[in-house]
Structures are given as structure tokens and as C-alpha cells.
Amino acid sequence: MDLDAVRTFIAAADAGRFQEAAAELAVTQQAVSKRIAALERSLGVRLFTRTPRGAELTIDGQAFLPHARELLRAAERAVASVHTGRRPLRVDMITSRSAASGLMRGFHRAHPEIDLDVVMLFDIETAVAAIRSGAIDASFRAVAMPGRPLPGDIESVRVLDEPLQLLTGPAHALASARSVTVAQLAGHRIWMPGLAPGTEWTAYYDDLAAEFGLTIEATGPNFGSDALLDTIADTPALATFMGGQTRLVWPAGHGLRRIPVTDPTPVYPHSLLWRRDDPHPALAVLRAHLAATAAGHGTPGTWAPEWAIPR
Amino acid sequence: MDLDAVRTFIAAADAGRFQEAAAELAVTQQAVSKRIAALERSLGVRLFTRTPRGAELTIDGQAFLPHARELLRAAERAVASVHTGRRPLRVDMITSRSAASGLMRGFHRAHPEIDLDVVMLFDIETAVAAIRSGAIDASFRAVAMPGRPLPGDIESVRVLDEPLQLLTGPAHALASARSVTVAQLAGHRIWMPGLAPGTEWTAYYDDLAAEFGLTIEATGPNFGSDALLDTIADTPALATFMGGQTRLVWPAGHGLRRIPVTDPTPVYPHSLLWRRDDPHPALAVLRAHLAATAAGHGTPGTWAPEWAIPR
DNA sequence: GTCCGTCCACAACCGGTGGTTGTACCCGTA
DNA sequence: TACGGGTACAACCACCGGTTGTGGACGGAC
Known part of the structure; x- marks a missing residue:
């Protein structure tokens, strides 16, 4: 589980398209595709259904999304705990x-x-x-x-x-x-x-x-x-x-x-x-x-x- | 922020020694040292005071520890949310x-x-x-x-x-x-x-x-x-x-x-x-x-x- | 129907991260 | 003073994860 992949997942879920998420994250569309494919592989489920008009969440993806957000919030709090x-x-x-x-x-x-x-x-x-x-x-x-x-x-x-x-x-x-x-x-x-x-x-x-x-x-x-x-x-x-x-x-x-x-x-x-x-x-x-x-x-x-x- | 590094931090904090943590995680002591050094670098604070008898948490390390545990729990819940x-x-x-x-x-x-x-x-x-x-x-x-x-x-x-x-x-x-x-x-x-x-x-x-x-x-x-x-x-x-x-x-x-x-x-x-x-x-x-x-x-x-x- | 635009996936390439082994250093103890 | 247990640093190398280039699929416009 890579936090960057989770961040990418959230960006893609919000944008509805890998390309837009890639632009937000300042990486290429291919990198987003790879990150999400890796996340899906590590979780063992498909998170998006890819269509020629974008990518939309599967049921598993929908269920995962709030947990992904919470995970990033936890990471943020952890960092803040040592921030001067x-x-x-x-x-x-x-x-x-x-x-x-x-x-x-x-x-x-x-x-x-x-x-x-x-x-x-x-x-x-x-x-x-x-x-x-x-x-x-x-x-x-x-x-x-x-x-x-x-x-x-x-x-x-x-x-x-x-x-x-x-x-x-x-x-x-x-x-x-x-x-x-x-x-x-x-x-x-x-x-x-x-x-x-x-x-x-x-x-x-x-x-x-x-x-x-x-x-x-x-x-x-x-x-x-x-x-x-x-x-x-x-x-x-x-x-x-x-x-x-x-x-x-x-x-x-x-x-x-x-x-x-x-x-x-x-x-x-x-x-x-x-x-x-x-x-x-x-x-x-x-x-x-x-x-x-x-x-x-x-x-x-x-x-x-x-x-x-x-x- | 790498979750593996966080896991390593927790193991080292619990063990009190990098070597023991390394054994638990099935990596070398040097790898643990590097992971924690990288985590400290990314956070900008020192998490352990290294002594010849081990490593003990700094104040920042103590404050970070519960957040690190929560972070891993959040990751676990996220994974469980798509686990059949x-x-x-x-x-x-x-x-x-x-x-x-x-x-x-x-x-x-x-x-x-x-x-x-x-x-x-x-x-x-x-x-x-x-x-x-x-x-x-x-x-x-x-x-x-x-x-x-x-x-x-x-x-x-x-x-x-x-x-x-x-x-x-x-x-x-x-x-x-x-x-x-x-x-x-x-x-x-x-x-x-x-x-x-x-x-x-x-x-x-x-x-x-x-x-x-x-x-x-x-x-x-x-x-x-x-x-x-x-x-x-x-x-x-x-x-x-x-x-x-x-x-x-x-x-x-x-x-x-x-x-x-x-x-x-x-x-x-x-x-x-x-x-x-x-x-x-x-x-x-x-x-x-x-x-x-x-x-x-x-x-x-x-x-x-x-x-x-x-x- | 055909062309074009949009979007994602796959292949090849490459640099850097992160592992390993080997070694130096520090300190308490016998 | 040697020894043992602890950590850090250096060198090396594999592989992860980025890039560019390309292909395929679908929808809309003409």
C-alpha cells in the first residue's frame, strides 16, 4: 500500500478521468494508470471500470474511497504531530x-x-x-x-x-x-x-x-x-x-x-x-x-x- | 511518507533496538536504519536518540507513535473494506x-x-x-x-x-x-x-x-x-x-x-x-x-x- | 460510414530509491 | 584492553516507478 497510489486513486475518483488526475498530480496519464493498476493488484480488486470516456468507480472502489480519504487524513495528522x-x-x-x-x-x-x-x-x-x-x-x-x-x-x-x-x-x-x-x-x-x-x-x-x-x-x-x-x-x-x-x-x-x-x-x-x-x-x-x-x-x-x- | 517506514518505526519503538526490529521485519539492521533515517528526514525531526545500547524515542517520537499506529490501523481498515x-x-x-x-x-x-x-x-x-x-x-x-x-x-x-x-x-x-x-x-x-x-x-x-x-x-x-x-x-x-x-x-x-x-x-x-x-x-x-x-x-x-x- | 478526438493500456527505456554486504565507530563490561 | 552488542556510513546492485512512444476502443460530427 503506497500512499502516493492512494492519493492518485482519490484524485482519479474525484476527476472521473485518469488524464485529469494526472494533470493535477503533475505526472503523466500512464503513471496514473500504472499506480492504480498497482493499487488494484495489491488489493486484489478492480477499483475502476475503464471506459473510453473516463474511468468510474466500481462498487469496491466506492467502498474503498472513504477509507482512502481517512487514510490520508491520518497521514496528515501524523505529520502534523511533529510539525513545530x-x-x-x-x-x-x-x-x-x-x-x-x-x-x-x-x-x-x-x-x-x-x-x-x-x-x-x-x-x-x-x-x-x-x-x-x-x-x-x-x-x-x-x-x-x-x-x-x-x-x-x-x-x-x-x-x-x-x-x-x-x-x-x-x-x-x-x-x-x-x-x-x-x-x-x-x-x-x-x-x-x-x-x-x-x-x-x-x-x-x-x-x-x-x-x-x-x-x-x-x-x-x-x-x-x-x-x-x-x-x-x-x-x-x-x-x-x-x-x-x-x-x-x-x-x-x-x-x-x-x-x-x-x-x-x-x-x-x-x-x-x-x-x-x-x-x-x-x-x-x-x-x-x-x-x-x-x-x-x-x-x-x-x-x-x-x-x-x-x- | 512510506507506510513501510512507519511500520518500521513502530517495530523499532516497540523493540527499543533497530536490530530486533530488523529481525522481526526480516530485513537487515542497516535497512531499518535507512528507513528510519528517511522517515526522520521527511518529517524534519529526530524520532530516536541512538545509543550504544539501542535506540529510544525522542519526545517527537513519542508524540508521533500513536499517530503512526492509527495510520496503520487506517490502512488496515482500508484494505479490509475491499476484502471479500x-x-x-x-x-x-x-x-x-x-x-x-x-x-x-x-x-x-x-x-x-x-x-x-x-x-x-x-x-x-x-x-x-x-x-x-x-x-x-x-x-x-x-x-x-x-x-x-x-x-x-x-x-x-x-x-x-x-x-x-x-x-x-x-x-x-x-x-x-x-x-x-x-x-x-x-x-x-x-x-x-x-x-x-x-x-x-x-x-x-x-x-x-x-x-x-x-x-x-x-x-x-x-x-x-x-x-x-x-x-x-x-x-x-x-x-x-x-x-x-x-x-x-x-x-x-x-x-x-x-x-x-x-x-x-x-x-x-x-x-x-x-x-x-x-x-x-x-x-x-x-x-x-x-x-x-x-x-x-x-x-x-x-x-x-x-x-x-x-x- | 468514416474520420477524428478523447481516453486508457502496453512496451521500451532509464534513473533513483531501497535493499544488501562489508566496515567503522561507540560504549559498557569482564 | 579486548570483547560484544549496538548504530551509522560506503559501495554495489536490482527493481520499482517514472517517462516517451504507440496502439486500441468508443462516441460524436460530418
Whole structure:
């Protein structure tokens, strides 16, 4: 399937004659004939009935036409996604399973006309550099970890606190608890592979562990969340933390338990970061949307690190 | 933009290494390197950062990835649309402005998971041949015109009567009427270019004209509905018929008037036709949907040709 | 009926794209 | 420091896809 052939097909279908399509595309009639013959060969069906007065679509050709147009539109959108001017709004978040993902879904529902691209950068340092360079327009991150104050041209607002939950297998000692207090977690092994030194999310869990005397292990290679959940499900002595708004896509039968944590509830403080002079028109819309719908931070009974910006 | 390059990009992004992608695609690593370099050149951005341990996506690469996947999905759907087995349900209708279009929109809303393709064939004869050959799965047509009884393997059910309206320009004698009776139309010139002899829709208008003594002219070449509407708007002596459910997309200011016709209201009888042994699973769903939502035919005060199948 | 105009397909030719093999370079690790 | 795994660059070559030239089919004008 060659996109040039598809383009040629559309031009010929619209024109009704190969010659006219050839003129539009600035090639010879023979080239159009060859392209369409090649397309027909690759599809295995005849798209036009050739007549001495032009070429008209077969039934298959008629059915194919809207799909061909959609294909070219998709190609155009793909190109636009990396085009510097007027590209989709590009937003970074820590992981697709974070609450920021839900916020962006809500934003998309409210403004389906705004094209979005979501990327996942490594840490706050990378994100800030990307925002300053214009590579991305906004980022959902926890700020500002010690030693990494935000530069003056970066603005931020805390938009959502995501409560953490404990995730255990069915044989874990706390598996049947309706909820657990932070104090109860002391002494239990909490496993979070992939915590990388120097990142803001590791700083968060370090602070959490230090504040309440928890044992958070980052040992072992990170084979991805599937492998993590698999191990958690099978290992009675292990548990892990997970964002309370994560929608787990997990086959039933593994018996994974999600247990709210209280006294206080640790929350992950998501802030929206953006560059003050980013000209992207959709950025203001996103900020207004989040300002209108933001809720649930600074709630009593929750805990976030000292360094999390207050509002 | 080469789809092979896009496929290669996705494979490399998923694998994280060009070599592995090359193995998957059964080409050499050098070929993958060249394809991606060409894609990057054509897009004008770098998609991967090459490291001695593989290649990882840049921010642009991350943003491009979902669009690339969508592009391939679109290509797949396009191919499937002409693939004999498991292609979308293919439905014929007389014109995209007919009431059948509204029925299909409603069906699509009710069953968005069912892929649809709409084609417009010439007349009932072509449609029946296409149904029997399996080229299409169903057709909205007026049946059964004299001399063209439906073959035994074709079933049909009348699904919707579409009331006709009169369309006039602002200077037409009937332009300010809230409604007109059929009797009032006698003596006025009704222009319907494109009426082709031997088709079921021409048979319909012939019957209509004969029954009520109307003057329906089919003279002149058919330059499309835009040209028709343009002429109607500017010519006080001309009017035309139009399906009462047509949503006209017409710039304001032309002053076109749509006037209901009464005593009786001529209705165009749309029946659904299909082949009894068509195995397409979505065909049964469509029939059930239409049976559940069908309404408005056989209403008193309406007129349809004698030959229109009763229910 | 015949000629002409229009339109598409086929043949021959040719240049450039895109594959291959071979090689250089880079970097983490033993 | 050698080694292994990764990517890029160079040279070569086949074939894809363009061009020009030509033939055939059909409709309309005379």
C-alpha cells in the first residue's frame, strides 16, 4: 500500500478521468494508470471500470474511497504531530496510570476538538528542559523537590492529589483489611522496582518512607507493571503502592487487593507545569479547564512532602 | 511518507533496538536504519536518540507513535473494506441525501461497533445484481417497478416512506405558500434533470406525474445538485422535488423555500433489499434495528405508486 | 460510414530509491 | 584492553516507478 497510489486513486475518483488526475498530480496519464493498476493488484480488486470516456468507480472502489480519504487524513495528522507550528497540545505525565491521565481524559471529553499528544518523560528535570525548549507544552509532575527549584519562566499550579493505595496478593497479611493505617505498614515490605535516584518520584517515596518509618525496596530490575503485579499477586510478603485512581486492567482470578491507606492518607501531589510564554492556544484552555474542575488537594487527613508546592 | 517506514518505526519503538526490529521485519539492521533515517528526514525531526545500547524515542517520537499506529490501523481498515471475507457491511442507497442516509446514521449510532460502507449504485437493476453477486449486502430502493419483479432469492421489506417537498426559489409563484396540494402543482414546471429512463426512480416520478397530471421535465444534462439548486433559486418558473428529510447544506441568502405537499403527500417508498442467504453477521443486526425503529409508511393521506410493495 | 478526438493500456527505456554486504565507530563490561 | 552488542556510513546492485512512444476502443460530427 503506497500512499502516493492512494492519493492518485482519490484524485482519479474525484476527476472521473485518469488524464485529469494526472494533470493535477503533475505526472503523466500512464503513471496514473500504472499506480492504480498497482493499487488494484495489491488489493486484489478492480477499483475502476475503464471506459473510453473516463474511468468510474466500481462498487469496491466506492467502498474503498472513504477509507482512502481517512487514510490520508491520518497521514496528515501524523505529520502534523511533529510539525513545530500548530501541532497538537503536548502534555507530559509520569505514567499513563497516574491520575493525570484521568484529568486529560476529562479535558478531552470537554474539548474533543483539541488535538492532544501525551508523552512520558523520565523525570522533572527532563520535563522542565522539554517545557523550556518548547518540545512539550505542559507537564503533570510533583514539584518542587529539594535542590530542584522551578526556573523563573516555569509556572505551576497544584491540580490534583492522588491518594495512594496498597496493592497486595490474596495471601498477604493485610489482604483482608478494609483499610490500613500508615503506622500498620511499618515492618511490611513494600516493593517498588524502578525507583531511580535523583527523580522527583523517588524523592516522594523516600520522604514517605522516612516520615513514617516504612520499608520501601527499589531492588531488582523493573520488568514493567505486568511483571510487578504478577509477583505481587504470588508473593505473600510483598506489597506495593499504586495510585488510587489507577484503573487496573488485570485478568480476574489473580486476587489482587487494593487497600486504602489512612491516618494520614499519602497523596501524590500532581502539579501542572508550563512555560509562561508558551504560545500554544490550547494551553490556556487546558489551564482554565483544570482550574474549573480541580479539587481534592490540601484535604485534611492527607500527607504530601513538605516540598510540594502548597496550592 | 512510506507506510513501510512507519511500520518500521513502530517495530523499532516497540523493540527499543533497530536490530530486533530488523529481525522481526526480516530485513537487515542497516535497512531499518535507512528507513528510519528517511522517515526522520521527511518529517524534519529526530524520532530516536541512538545509543550504544539501542535506540529510544525522542519526545517527537513519542508524540508521533500513536499517530503512526492509527495510520496503520487506517490502512488496515482500508484494505479490509475491499476484502471479500469480513469486510464492513456494504449498503447501497439511491443518494446520500435520501432518508436512507438518516436511517443508516441512526443505525450507526445504535451500533457504532459495526463497520459500514455506503455506496450509490445506478438503479434497482444494478443493485439487485450487486446483492446477488455479494458485492453489496443490502440496498435501500423503491420496489418493485413494473417489469422488474424481485428474484426469489431477494427479500425486501418497506422501511420508510419519505415525504416529498417542493423546492422553489424566492420568486416562484408558490414561494410564500405554507403548503401546497398536489392539485395546485398542475401547470407548474417541475424540473428534475437526471431522470434516466428505465430506472425505478424515474418510474416513480412518471407514475406521480401521470396520477396527478403534473409536468415533470427531465430535460438537460445533470450537472449535479449544486447546479440544480442554483438554477432553481434563480428561476421563478422552475421548482423541483426533494426528499423531505434532506438536510440541505446550502449557503444562506439564496432564499430557497421548502414547501410541504399535501392531499395527498407523495412519499418515496424506501424498502430494504437483501439476499436471503447473505452470511454477513451485521445484516441481521441491521434488519432487526430497522424492524424496531421503522415507522411512517402506509400512513393515510400519502401516495405511493401501486407497485410499491405494501409493507 | 468514416474520420477524428478523447481516453486508457502496453512496451521500451532509464534513473533513483531501497535493499544488501562489508566496515567503522561507540560504549559498557569482564 | 579486548570483547560484544549496538548504530551509522560506503559501495554495489536490482527493481520499482517514472517517462516517451504507440496502439486500441468508443462516441460524436460530418
